[in-house]
Amino acid sequence: MRMSYREALRLALREALQNDARVFLMGEDVGRYGGSYAVSKGLLEEFGPERIRDTPLSELGFVGAGVGAALGGLRPIVEVMTVNFSLLALDQIVNSAALLRHMSGGQCSVPLVLRMATGAGRQLGAQHSHSLENWYAHIPGIRVLAPATVADARGMLAPALADPDPVVIFEHAQLYNLEDELPDDWRCDIARAAVRRAGAQASVFAYGGCLPKALQAAEELAAQGVEVEVVDLRVLRPLDIDTVAASVRRTHRAVVVDEGWRSGSLAAELIARIVETCFYELDAPPARVCSEEVPIPYAKHLEEAALPQVPKIVAAVKELLNV
Amino acid sequence: MTRTRKPRASAERPLELRLLADMLRIRRMEEKCAELYGAGRIRGFLHLYIGEEACATGAMHALAADDNVVATYREHGHALLRGVGMDAIMAEMFGKAAGCSRGRGGSMHLFDVARRFYGGNAIVGGGLPLAVGLALADRLQGVRRVTLCVFGEGAMAEGAFHESINLAALWQLPVLFCCENNLYAMGTALARSESQTDLCAKAASYRVATFRADGMDVRAVFDTVSRAVRQVREGGGPAFVELQTYRFRAHSMFDPDLYRDKAEIEEWKQRGPIHSLSAQLKAEGRLDEEAFLALDAEAEAEVAAAVAFAEQAPWEPVADLLKDVHTPAGAAAGGTP
Numbered sequence: 048m049r050m051s052y053r054e055a056l057r058l059a060l061r062e063a064l065q066n067d068a069r070v071f072l073m074g075e076d077v078g079r080y081g082g083s084y085a086v087s088k089g090l091l092e093e094f095g096p097e098r099i100r101d102t103p104l105s106e107l108g109f110v111g112a113g114v115g116a117a118l119g120g121l122r123p124i125v126e127v128m129t130v131n132f133s134l135l136a137l138d139q140i141v142n143s144a145a146l147l148r149h150m151s152g153g154q155c156s157v158p159l160v161l162r163m164a165t166g167a168g169r170q171l172g173a174q175h176s177h178s179l180e181n182w183y184a185h186i187p188g189i190r191v192l193a194p195a196t197v198a199d200a201r202g203m204l205a206p207a208l209a210d211p212d213p214v215v216i217f218e219h220a221q222l223y224n225l226e227d228e229l230p231d232d233w234r235c236d237i238a239r240a241a242v243r244r245a246g247a248q249a250s251v252f253a254y255g256g257c258l259p260k261a262l263q264a265a266e267e268l269a270a271q272g273v274e275v276e277v278v279d280l281r282v283l284r285p286l287d288i289d290t291v292a293a294s295v296r297r298t299h300r301a302v303v304v305d306e307g308w309r310s311g312s313l314a315a316e317l318i319a320r321i322v323e324t325c326f327y328e329l330d331a332p333p334a335r336v337c338s339e340e341v342p343i344p345y346a347k348h349l350e351e352a353a354l355p356q357v358p359k360i361v362a363a364v365k366e367l368l369n370v
Numbered sequence: 371m372t373r374t375r376k377p378r379a380s381a382e383r384p385l386e387l388r389l390l391a392d393m394l395r396i397r398r399m400e401e402k403c404a405e406l407y408g409a410g411r412i413r414g415f416l417h418l419y420i421g422e423e424a425c426a427t428g429a430m431h432a433l434a435a436d437d438n439v440v441a442t443y444r445e446h447g448h449a450l451l452r453g454v455g456m457d458a459i460m461a462e463m464f465g466k467a468a469g470c471s472r473g474r475g476g477s478m479h480l481f482d483v484a485r486r487f488y489g490g491n492a493i494v495g496g497g498l499p500l501a502v503g504l505a506l507a508d509r510l511q512g513v514r515r516v517t518l519c520v521f522g523e524g525a526m527a528e529g530a531f532h533e534s535i536n537l538a539a540l541w542q543l544p545v546l547f548c549c550e551n552n553l554y555a556m557g558t559a560l561a562r563s564e565s566q567t568d569l570c571a572k573a574a575s576y577r578v579a580t581f582r583a584d585g586m587d588v589r590a591v592f593d594t595v596s597r598a599v600r601q602v603r604e605g606g607g608p609a610f611v612e613l614q615t616y617r618f619r620a621h622s623m624f625d626p627d628l629y630r631d632k633a634e635i636e637e638w639k640q641r642g643p644i645h646s647l648s649a650q651l652k653a654e655g656r657l658d659e660e661a662f663l664a665l666d667a668e669a670e671a672e673v674a675a676a677v678a679f680a681e682q683a684p685w686e687p688v689a690d691l692l693k694d695v696h697t698p699a700g701a702a703a704g705g706t707p
Contacts, residue, residue: 071510097510103540108499108533115503118488119438120511123503138530142493143500151481151489152472153694156701187695211697 053223055200055233056086060124063208064094067122070208071098073109074126074162083128084164084223110136110161114144114213117159122208127163130179130217137182144213145188156211160204165193166219166256166306167354173342176350178306180217180255181313184284189213191283192237195258197227199281202235210237217283219256219306240281240290246274249300249364252291252317254280257304257355264360275302275364283313291317292324299330302363304355309337334363386651387665389431389588393423393644394669396447399456402673403446403463403477407623411681412463414476415492417444421618424643425550426451428583428591429518429613432599438486438504438517440497443478444550444617445490448520454482456672457679467686468679474694494555495521495530498547502534505543505608516602518546523612524555526572527563538608539576545608546598547573550585556621557629573610585615586641618642 050058063070072087072094078101081088091099102109106127113125127133133140144157167176184191190210194200200218207214214237243258244265253261258279265275278294280286295301301321305314314335321333336355344350380391400420406412419426422444430451433439441448449459454470462469463477471481471490479490488504491497501519508515525531526549538545549569553560566572570580579601583594591613598609616638620627651657 103533103536105533105537107530108502108537111496111499111530111534112503112506112537115488115500115505116507116510117503118483118500119504119507121507138493138496139499142496143491147489148697149694150471150475150479151483152469152474154471154481154483155488156697211701 048229049226050197050229051223052197052200052225053084053086055197055229056204056218057088057090059201059204060087060090061093063124063204064090064098067208069120069122070124071100071121072124072126073100073102073113075102075104075128077101077126082126084218084220086223087126106132106135107139111139111143113159113161114139114147114157117157118147118155122158122160124160124162124208127161129175130163130165131174131177133163140183140189140213140215141186145186148212149188157213158208158211159213160207161213161215163215163217164220165217166221167343167350168221168256170345170347170350172345176343178255178338180283181307181311181316183215184313184316186284189215189284190237191215191217193217193219193255193281193283195219195222195255195279195281197225198230198233199235201229202233203237206235206237217255221256225259237282238287240287241279242276242290242294243279244275244277246276247298248273249275249302249367250278250294250298251275251302251304251360251364252278252280253304254283255306257306260355260357261304261360263357264364267357267361268364273364273368273370280317286317286320288320288324291321295321295325296328299328300367301329301333302360302367303333303335304360305335305337306355307337308340309335310340312337331367334367336360336363384656385431385592386589386647386656389427389592390644390647390651390657391665391668392427392431392451393588393647394666395456395672396423396426396450397644398666398669398673399450399459399676400446402677404619404623406463406677412477415443416477416623417621418619419444419447419617421638421642422550422552422585422615423447424588424591425585425613425615428588429520429548429595431592432595433516433518436486437515438488438501440488440501440504440517440519441490442497442521443490443492444522445480445520446477449480449482449487449490452482452487453485454480454487456676460676460680461683464680464683465685466680466683468683472694473686495525495528497521498525498530498534501545502537502543505538505545506541509541509543514603516544516546516599518548518599520548520550522555523549523551523553523560523569524558524563525549526569527555535573535576535578535608535610539578542607544602544605546595546602547608547610548595549610549612550615551612552615552617554617554621554630557625559629569612570610579606579609581609581611583611583613585613586643586646588643588647
């Protein structure tokens with residue numbers, strides 16, 4: 048069946064709400080409005096206001112209430128409009144959700160799922176466009192996911208809810224309208240990265256909104272006779288270094304594409320891991336394509352220039368291969 | 371050693387004597403903690419509750435065994451009176467694996483989830499959203515339970531207070547917000563941190579019932595919190611109670627206490643909750659010095675046993691360092707309804 052990334056997310060939410068009475072969705076405008084990205088449209092009518100719970104603009108309060116509700120035996124799915132707004136709730140995510148199990152000596156778990164939109168590309172300006180996945184991926188105690196395909200949009204929620212610990216899911220704002228065929232087996236292993244395209248000459252690692260760009264770059268490179276493997280990281284914490292290293296061992300070259308800023312980025316972490324685990328497999332220094340170190344500008348041409356784009360990925364691969 | 375007659379078993383005592391005995395347990399435990407801190411046996415931050423014992427004692431006695439409690443980093447007394455063993459608390463202070471948080475928490479993170487004691491939170495205001503969520507979970511699961519959330523007046527300047535009390539009032543959740551107003555947020559006096567120093571007026575703006583009690587008078591605290599708990603339990607939505615109190619010791623062991631007048635501290639000490647209650651009970655003919663000393667000796671003996679337990683308890687092996695960051699596969703997931 049063909050569907051959009053948005054519809055796949057909604058299908059997963061509906062299934063979770065149907066299958067488990069402990070599951071509820073909470074966030075700003077998830078109910079009457081239908082979700083700021085229309086993901087939860089129609090769910091209020093189906094499940095009622097107790098389980099599709101509109102909140103005031105109190106990110107700290109309702110994310111923390113989600114943590115408390117998880118402690119109290121429920122399986123909350125909390126939606127935060129964008130990763131930029133999640134900074135208002137960072138205290139409850141980092142100081143409560145991620146720490147409670149450890150600080151209590153293992154007495155409790157926090158089975159909370161946090162969903163939020165991330166990323167640029169819609170001319171929304173600096174306060175709605177950032178990619179701070181790496182901030183969350185830095186924190187022990189939480190799992191960080193980034194669905195980049197319709198199948199993963201459909202398949203990641205159920206295992207995230209089954210995880211007894213907090214899971215943060217980043218939905219790239221550019222992907223909501225992405226359409227694709229939903230495969231018969233859309234189930235997702237939220238411990239593993241996924242090889243999206245085979246190719247022998249270099250490995251391109253990407254996640255979230257950069258995956259379609261990496262795949263497009265692979266197409267263009269193939270047309271020029273260069274075959275690259277594309278790996279969708281999709282689990283940003285804990286990183287699946289086994290899949291990454293296996294790919295590098297096949298291709299001996301690595302390019303990491305990351306919409307985060309270069310300094311302190313996930314790309315930096317991934318390259319460090321590659322160097323640590325397969326330094327002697329490398330035929331060239333690893334390369335990365337990150338966002339320029341500037342707040343995301345409003346003007347379209349500047350925004351595009353700030354972000355990883357297909358030509359930059361193509362150029363990075365060719366430079367690595369010296370072609 | 372003072373000669374004492376054997377006191378009655380605690381459960382058979384009248385309420386006032388139980389309140390007195392529990393205040394003495396907190397006081398003697400914390401005095402010993404201060405001493406052990408000086409001796410280097412307890413490290414990190416240690417926030418003593420000395421002077422404020424009437425608040426936790428009156429409030430914890432007003433709760434049912436099944437109610438939730440969310441507390442702050444000054445929570446030794448609350449944990450003790452919710453039934454966390456003094457030995458487990460002391461072992462936690464020592465950082466031992468036998469501690470109530472396996473030595474991972476320390477003084478500021480005492481937990482006992484089986485007793486529905488959810489910490490021990492060292493972020494000012496950090497517990498308030500959790501309390502709202504616990505109450506929401508009870509509501510959605512049809513459980514009639516009160517969540518009592520303790521915080522200091524300093525937390526009322528945090529956004530977390532406003533967001534949490536608004537959510538609780540909006541959704542009519544069974545949370546009792548319990549502010550222990552000891553007049554100083556670390557070193558900052560109430561009037562220097564709040565434009566509105568009438569804390570009940572501040573809370574009332576969220577359309578919740580408000581209560582105020584003399585936090586140095588344990589019977590007043592018990593009566594007031596009992597009324598507030600009853601109203602919350604009967605479905606009256608959240609409520610707010612202010613307990614007006616004072617800490618006799620510095621904020622923490624690192625605090626030179628330069629921001630308060632010595633005379634002010636002395637004045638409040640005249641109203642010490644243990645001294646006040648025992649004097650009242652003696653005047654009422656319900657307590658004599660011998661009985662008081664017996665209660666005190668009982669508390670001292672419990673402290674001595676707890677310290678001995680903590681001293682001999684083993685350290686957690688360093689090989690276990692990475693334990694309890696994530697829930698192990700196969701462990702029961704998540705919270706308890």
